[in-house]
Amino acid sequence: MIPRLDLRGRRPGLRELRAALPRADFDVEAALGAVRPVVEDVRERGAAALHDAAERFDGVRPPALRVPAEVVAGALETLDPLVRAALEESIRRARLVHADQRRSEGVTRVAPGGTVRERWVPVDRVGLYVPGGRAVYPSSVVMNVVPAQEAGVPSLAVASPPQRDHGGWPHPTILAACALLGVDEVYAVGGAQAVAALAYGFEEDGAVCEPVSLVTGPGNIYVTAAKRLLKGLIGIDSEAGPTEIGVLADDTADPEHVAADLVSQAEHDPLAAAVLVTDSPALAAAVEEALGRRVSATKHTERVAEALAGRQSAVVLVDDLEVGLDVVNAYAAEHLEIHTADAAAVAARVRNAGAVFVGTWAPVSLGDYCAGSNHVLPTGGCACHSSGLSVQSFLRGIHVVEYDEAALREVGGHVVVLARAEDLPAHGEAVLARVPEVEPGAWPPGPTGSRPS
Known part of the structure; x- marks a missing residue:
């Protein structure tokens, strides 16, 4: 069901851990060859190239690239009331957290008559990408839009793939989330071509999509490759790879909770990574037994089973929590759960993670939707040097010198x-x-x- 990696009897250094720990195969460089002609075509032919790419990659030509305001508004009108209430609560909590991230200007008096003031200025215009592949992600609308709005970004554009089942428009739940947030500039464009469209801008029937300065949001390997290719022309938040969950647990952990959380992230993608680090062989065995039951009972059984059995997932056995902390800090998971005695004290010693979830009552899925934290986080070990999306992602510091x-x-x-x-x-x-x-x-x-x- 899930591979084992036994590190007991030794305390490997960082170099050895980075070589031994599981990772998904995610070769962005190899994807550049496929992405480059798509990006160039958008640069040269604009809207015509975007329609052709939609037909080729999404199986549908959208009626128009910009989603009409009445279609966005109509999606909200027909939204399930329970989904609307959940989205509204997600937005409320995200605003609370992100409003507290706003930066205040500071002035330093370097010498009499000489000062340096730091101004924080929002990016003029941003493009926010919302994926639409195996799942629907209105939560990613929230996680991208809220920090940009709280930063004071004056111009926002959302891009999401056109859907054959929805008349060539993005999924209605994504459109409804845009409407709830007051975003009316939405484009039915997905994949690498969406990043190119936002970076270069385009015109269709007299309506202009102006180029953006920054593109944020998760996507597949082709979206990530387009971000890499266009970085410099635009800023990017990160090169996001498949989702990851790491769990550090001891014998006080509930194996059912741990197994449920591993499955919850594995259902994203066959390349999703699920890593349990524990000093308890008994817990490891109990989690493996629980996984056997839960995987066969979950909706996306095949996808979850493939992710858990892949080279990117493992149960890692260690001698004690000290080595366990070495392992999770070397792994630098996108999401890291702590299921140990005195979990808060253990969590305080974590240096490298996109987000840390403390104790049994804070599962990763809470952070995906309604914790108030942001779920656009660094993957692939990048949490050792990068942060998740925040208000700061949309601000630039400018030094103002007066002597x-x-x-x-x-x-x-x-x-x-x-x-x-x-x-x-x-x-x-x-x-x-x-x-x-x-x-x-x-x-x-x-x-x-x-x-x-």
């Missing part, structure tokens, strides 16, 4: 010296043109060093 004459005179000689040390004398001359009296004297004889490249 008066006295303040420049006080430090100007140092500027001239450093400019000459880097063999960039015109830098110093720009200061001397203002305050010539700060000339530091004759420069020492001999060859001048050149600036490092």
